[in-house]
Amino acid sequence: MQMNSPTPLPDQQSTISNQQSSIKPRRRLTLSRELGLLLLLILIVILFRVLFPTSWNYFATFDNFSSVVRNMAFEGILALGMMLMLVGGTFDLSVGATASMVGVVTGWLMKKAGWPVPVAVTAGLALAAFSGFINGFVVAKVRVNALITTLGTMGIFSGIALLVGGPGITFLPPEFSRLGQAQFLGLQAPVWLMIALGAVGHYCLAHTRFFRQFYYVGSNPKAAFLSGLNVERLQIFSFTLMGLLAGLAGIVYAARVATASSTVGVGKELGAITACILGGASLQGGRGTAWGALLGVLFVALIQNMLLIKQVRPEWQGIILGLVLVFAVAVDAILNRKQGR
């Protein structure tokens, strides 16, 4: 059957291709989402300086900055994993629960079972990867929708976290917390870990053949399959890696505060998704970068910090952040539509 789509573009261009190739290629006018967010952030910081000069003095100190990025590390690591998921066209709602569960199990192994720290940490990471694998298997092989699967595992993992950890496991061994609190150039270890993961993640996503495949899968899974990509295997990999990173985030957090909290991850999965979207990911898949994820987390963290310094009531924070998210994404959508995307 001949196709006559309602909006056909007559293909005149193929016959004038020779003329086209002599036209200088125009610089793309679209602002990349990451750059746009960075500019927006700078704008907000400048506004803050202008409007609230006294608060600025608290804001613009190294101590404050160090504290902001320190608190950012947990969500930063989650967001890096989540960015890979979103690039591949899916997402994982169980990451917060995984972080809590793995943190608590690792803490239990160290404290209650008396395992040496390296062994406990390895076991915790193995559990993390395994939980990710389960998600991946159910989504990719059994073909259950990612939303439902990870919603389910979110419940299971948070339940396990509470079972094992109760209200939390305190006073973790000092060999452990020493790692989490070590400092270098004024910034704590978790921050450097986040930065290192960001750099590695960015390089992998941008320059390796293996991770390039996720963009294809996210952009058009059918076409990716027909091009010979092993979509199922890639999906299982991304879920496993996500689980591993979530567990890592939980362990690192526990090391920093020397306590394994069974609820540290609550709500953090949505925060990670929000940060990634701000940073350039699309819910449809096929877009996003590692730096974008961290930028998104930084953006939210700085705004929260400003609100805190201004002593804005916590109830308002949710509202303001929600508005900022909608605003940032809407501006991007409008700009892109103008370009005729």
Add this chain to the structure above:
Amino acid sequence: MPVSLLQMRAIRKSFGGVEVLKGVDFDVRSGEVHALCGENGAGKTTLMNIIAGVHSPDAGEIVFGGSSFARFPSAHAAQRAGISIVFQERSLFGPLTVAENIFAGRQPVTAWGMINRRQLHTNAQAMLKEVAPDVAVDATVGDLSPAQQQMVEIAKALSLDARVVIFDEPTAALTGAETARLFAVIRQLRARGVGVVYISHRLEEIFTLADRVTVLKDGAWRGTVPVPETNTDDLIRRMVGRDVEKLQASAKDSFGRVLFDVKNLSDADTKGAHAALLKNVSFHACAGEIVGFAGLAGAGRTEMALALFGVRPRGSGEVTLDGQRVTIRSPADAIAAGLGYVSEDRKESGLFLDMSVQRNISAARLERFGKWIFRDGEESAVAQEFREKLRVACRDVDQDTGHLSGGNQQKVLIARWLLVNPRVLIVDEPTRGVDVGAKAEVHQLLRDFARQGHAVVIISSELPEILTVSDRIYVMRAGQITGELRRTEASEETVMRLAAGGSD
């Protein structure tokens, strides 16, 4: 004196800077069947969409029901005004029943505002009886065959009791009997004074059914003539206009060794997403040869390609590629074995529309640019080469493929598979939605590729294309091969006879 129901004057329309309609005139009289024909991209569907209120014209006017205006404010308004269109693409609601679809949005209601099911049933029954007596009123539309769904669409359009009814390629998926029934319905409409617009590529139908015919070419009006005063050649000349390079008929009668040998390919007897369709499909293709697969929609050609490519769960059969038995369970297997497949729907399952031309071209052969670290520079250079060789019109290889026109998109997709360089390449509807110029270029590409010693299998619903490009033609019907023809013995009639079975 025939009453003019609808007049369109000097209609212009552009999409994204490209002019699709260049000042077209069109009118419909009561009690006539007015055919509209032209190549793909000529503007037929756009013109009809303007009549139906789906698009608004950039310039020109519409005269309907005595008043003249610039556009219909909405499709709904056009519908209420008495214009009904049966789209080529389904606009039915799969999970709902036939009756619910026919009267969607206009269900008969009781005094309380609740849907009057019995009335709905009766009314739907009345509409269906004329058009599709074998379809049950409470059947779920999603379970019907494409042909039956089309009949439901037609029943829906009829139920609107319109003054102008537009049919857009309605017989593409219909059998002979269904087509005859449709024609009877259309003649009834004409007798009732309705103005019928009939868009079709099938010139025989136009000569059977229509009173007048209008030809569009590249968005321009190329004449409106009473059917008795014209003939096939005249219409074709108006439609195509310039001399399209006739593909040099390959003088060869024998080709190289058998490269691709398929024996008894059959579907497994399964229920579920893939109904068993293929039955003992056997064919072969030689090096240097282009083998065409003709057939009506639903004949199973794409299903066969998907089975060979490892997408469709395969039942039984033997596939030999260049002398070696191969078992293919996934596209990755197929590619490794030396098989390529240019999919039927380039937008849905072929291209990565939000990715660049360069990334689209490398998609099926990423390892060529590095096992670990990806060599972007090399990818770009290779893409540039293809861009020049295939004359893809794009700003640069970094441009998003979604911005390209259909013909150029198709070239990018083909480039991807040329890069893979399979020994056997299957192309499925390679020039669907592609203009005449690009079509010829694509055909030449395929011919050159075959000449390099590969085998090409082309699946197409456009008979002229199959006849022009293929060295040998297989015809399929209902999952089986009904015939094999050499180019010299093939004609539209011989192929059609094998494709349609000649029985209905």
